[in-house]
Amino acid sequence: MNAIQSIAHRLGSIALSPVRAVPQARLQKRQVAEAEPAAYRMFLADYPGYAGTRVLDALRATDYQRLDPGGHVYLDYTGGGLYPESLLREHMALLSDGVYGNPHSKNPTSLAMTKLVERARAKVLSYFNADPTDYTAIFTPNATGALRLVAEAYPFSQSGRYLLTADNHNSVNGIREMARAKGAAVTYVEIRRTDMRIDSADVARELERPARAGHNLFAFPAQSNFTGVQHPLEWIAHAQARGWDVLLDAAAFAPTNRLDLSAWRPDFVDLSFYKMFGYPTGVGCLLARKSALAKLERPWYAGGTILFSSVLGDGHHLMPGFAAFEDGTVNYLSLPAIESGLRLMASIGIDVIHTRMMNLTGWLIDQLVALRHANGAPVINLYGPAGTHLRGGTVQVNFFDPRGRMWDCLEIERLANAERISLRAGCHCNPGAREAALGLTREDLAPCFAGKDRMSPAEVTRAIAGKTAGAVRASVGLASNFADVQAYARFAEGFVDRAVPTAAGTSVP
Numbered sequence: 001m002n003a004i005q006s007i008a009h010r011l012g013s014i015a016l017s018p019v020r021a022v023p024q025a026r027l028q029k030r031q032v033a034e035a036e037p038a039a040y041r042m043f044l045a046d047y048p049g050y051a052g053t054r055v056l057d058a059l060r061a062t063d064y065q066r067l068d069p070g071g072h073v074y075l076d077y078t079g080g081g082l083y084p085e086s087l088l089r090e091h092m093a094l095l096s097d098g099v100y101g102n103p104h105s106k107n108p109t110s111l112a113m114t115k116l117v118e119r120a121r122a123k124v125l126s127y128f129n130a131d132p133t134d135y136t137a138i139f140t141p142n143a144t145g146a147l148r149l150v151a152e153a154y155p156f157s158q159s160g161r162y163l164l165t166a167d168n169h170n171s172v173n174g175i176r177e178m179a180r181a182k183g184a185a186v187t188y189v190e191i192r193r194t195d196m197r198i199d200s201a202d203v204a205r206e207l208e209r210p211a212r213a214g215h216n217l218f219a220f221p222a223q224s225n226f227t228g229v230q231h232p233l234e235w236i237a238h239a240q241a242r243g244w245d246v247l248l249d250a251a252a253f254a255p256t257n258r259l260d261l262s263a264w265r266p267d268f269v270d271l272s273f274y275k276m277f278g279y280p281t282g283v284g285c286l287l288a289r290k291s292a293l294a295k296l297e298r299p300w301y302a303g304g305t306i307l308f309s310s311v312l313g314d315g316h317h318l319m320p321g322f323a324a325f326e327d328g329t330v331n332y333l334s335l336p337a338i339e340s341g342l343r344l345m346a347s348i349g350i351d352v353i354h355t356r357m358m359n360l361t362g363w364l365i366d367q368l369v370a371l372r373h374a375n376g377a378p379v380i381n382l383y384g385p386a387g388t389h390l391r392g393g394t395v396q397v398n399f400f401d402p403r404g405r406m407w408d409c410l411e412i413e414r415l416a417n418a419e420r421i422s423l424r425a426g427c428h429c430n431p432g433a434r435e436a437a438l439g440l441t442r443e444d445l446a447p448c449f450a451g452k453d454r455m456s457p458a459e460v461t462r463a464i465a466g467k468t469a470g471a472v473r474a475s476v477g478l479a480s481n482f483a484d485v486q487a488y489a490r491f492a493e494g495f496v497d498r499a500v501p502t503a504a505g506t507s508v509p
Contacts, residue, residue, distance in 0.1 A: 056356055065085075071420045072422065078475035081274060083278030128254075135261060151175040156183070163207070164219040168432060198231055247267065258350045298318065304327060304328050305326065361393045367489040379400060
């Protein structure tokens with residue numbers, strides 16, 4: 001049985017059309033042909049672990065075969081994963097062969113759907129090794145929806161604290177507004193600009209100061225969506241031992257890293273499944289410890305969350321457990337695809353995915369940081385670690401010309417688009433990391449908020465005196481191969497000794 005047939009067998013696929021097997025010799029020849037053979041051999045010499053991930057070449061040749069004919073180089077996996085074709089076929093076959101109704105009922109079609117929803121819920125818990133007696137899985141529209149559940153229901157008060165790292169997605173930053181509205185103290189732990197990490201001593205110092213009379217929530221990302229920095233999961237137990245509830249943002253971490261909730265036991269974890277395997281969109285999850293969930297106080301109720309509600313009696317009783325948090329009707333027809341997607345990832349092995357991601361990331365960083373203009377000046381500035389220790393597959397940079405002038409990140413994105421390379425430019429919804437990376441100060445940012453409720457993008461640019469607002473992010477994932485990262489490296493080489501046109505540059509803080 002070859003690698004592709006093994007994947008199909010382990011998936012138990014009910015695909016509408018069979019997966020087309022590609023002979024292994026032809027598959028390897030195709031991959032090497034897409035890259036420069038000499039460079040590929042040197043890559044394997046430097047990163048021999050990549051050879052053990054060839055099952056992903058088989059997956060690329062079948063489930064992602066649409067990429068190469070269109071000349072696509074997809075490097076935006078932190079923004080969103082790409083869907084495997086076999087997952088679509090399996091899901092469409094399930095829907096075509098069955099009759100499924102709204103699970104909020106007890107008729108035959110509803111019961112059939114309820115069974116699939118609960119299978120998906122159980123698969124999520126199993127995949128993350130979360131003990132179902134300790135954890136529950138709450139389906140949400142996305143990771144942001146999961147975070148909002150915590151934000152609006154956590155018992156913040158004037159006697160409580162919200163502690164978070166400056167390296168956080170805006171969906172985590174936004175919780176501060178809920179905390180402040182209830183009078184809680186909000187504190188950020190700052191980022192070191194040198195390596196874009198958070199000093200564990202600074203975290204420990206703040207964790208030693210929980211509010212004694214109220215509730216305390218500590219939030220941080222397992223992996224930065226801006227730099228790829230992975231923050232120590234040891235912070236979880238350290239915080240809990242000092243009276244903190246812990247919110248772990250795992251949206252950027254889970255697609256290529258093992259998150260074992262029997263080893264690390266945060267109180268709340270948010271996820272987006274499309275970032276893991278591309279499909280379905282519009283479905284996320286909040287993994288919550290049942291003891292922590294019992295602390296939450298929902299500010300409203302809605303269809304699906306109610307055990308009993310009365311107009312005349314002017315009262316209501318919420319459903320127990322996860323049902324009290326799944327507002328309205330869940331995206332039930334999409335949920336079976338989650339089970340299939342997690343089964344696909346488990347069949348490959350998260351450690352195989354992680355190994356490939358780290359090999360490609362390490363090589364790409366090596367190539368980018370080595371680029372020099374003729375005068376010796378660096379072509380790029382890397383934000384984040386230059387090695388692969390405690391980092392993920394996100395590579396954030398800005399480009400500079402020989403005179404040290406920074407290219408506008410949006411111009412880099414535009415030029416990459418012309419070569420069908422999908423990168424992402426901007427702040428990536430992580431202003432704390434952006435501000436640390438680019439050296440923006442409180443004084444730089446003060447004009448953005450002085451007496452203003454709203455600003456247009458042009459007004460923001462003027463307010464920060466034309467200083468750059470972002471950087472260029474490349475990220476690798478499930479379907480990435482060496483040819484992808486080599487294409488980006490070749491693109492970057494095109495900026496050696498290339499001057500920034502007057503209209504394409506930006507000032508440097």
